[in-house]
Amino acid sequence: MTQRIDYQKQAPELFHGLVALNTLVKQSSIEESICALVDIRASQINGCGFCLDMHVKQAVMHGERPLRLHHLAIWRESTLFSPRERAALAWTEALTQLSPQGVPDEIYERVRTQLSEKEITDLSYAVMAINAWNRVNVAFRTVPGTLDKAFGLDKAGLA
Numbered sequence: 001m002t003q004r005i006d007y008q009k010q011a012p013e014l015f016h017g018l019v020a021l022n023t024l025v026k027q028s029s030i031e032e033s034i035c036a037l038v039d040i041r042a043s044q045i046n047g048c049g050f051c052l053d054m055h056v057k058q059a060v061m062h063g064e065r066p067l068r069l070h071h072l073a074i075w076r077e078s079t080l081f082s083p084r085e086r087a088a089l090a091w092t093e094a095l096t097q098l099s100p101q102g103v104p105d106e107i108y109e110r111v112r113t114q115l116s117e118k119e120i121t122d123l124s125y126a127v128m129a130i131n132a133w134n135r136v137n138v139a140f141r142t143v144p145g146t147l148d149k150a151f152g153l154d155k156a157g158l159a
Contacts, residue, residue: 001049001141002141002143003140003141003142003143003146004139004140005140006140006142007140008070018132018133018136021128021129022129022133024125024129025122025125025126025129028120028122028125028126029116029118029119030119030122032086032122032125033062033064033085034084034088034123035086036055036058036059036062037059037065037072037081037085037088037089037092038089038092038123038126038127038130039051039055039058039105039126039130040052040055040056040059040069040072041072041075041092041093041096042092042096042127042130042131043055043088043130043134044072044094045093045096046110046131046134046135046138048133048136048137048138048142050132050137050142050143050146051133051134051137051146052144053129053144053145053159054144054147054151054153056069056158057148057153057156057158058153058156059120060156060157060158061104061152061153061155061156065080067080068080068081072089075089079121083113083114084114084115086087086114087100087111087113087114087115088111088112088114088115088123090107090110090111091103091107091109091120091123091124091127092123092127094107094115095124095127095128095131096127096131111123145159
């Protein structure tokens with residue numbers, strides 16, 4: 001796989017804007033462990049190899065258990081996720097794969113039992129951010145692992 005365009009160089013202002021959004025998301029009310037699950041699950045759905053590779057390595061470096069990472073694709077059947085994590089994953093999937101009818105009331109009501117209005121809003125921005133990253137990296141075929149050293153991901157021991 002060869003990267004098509006270096007989108008960072010072509011639109012540095014927009015790139016830095018997306019980085020700023022990402023920084024704000026990481027400072028939001030949603031805990032880092034849930035943000036990691038959201039980033040990985042959305043990247044799986046969107047087929048973004050670059051983001052999936054990066055976020056799995058980050059999660060491992062932050063202590064996430066490997067089996068939970070393997071179970072993300074089957075989170076509905078897995079017993080390894082809390083009700084709060086399940087709600088966040090359901091919301092992630094609903095916003096990543098918007099149906100013509102929008103987000104079903106049943107999913108919204110489930111999320112409301114686990115997260116406050118502020119947390120639902122912050123989670124929505126987290127989903128928006130990773131979907132933006134997925135789309136730009138898929139569009140321009142950013143090669144997985146190419147920025148490991150720059151991001152310190154070589155320390156994950158997963159190369």
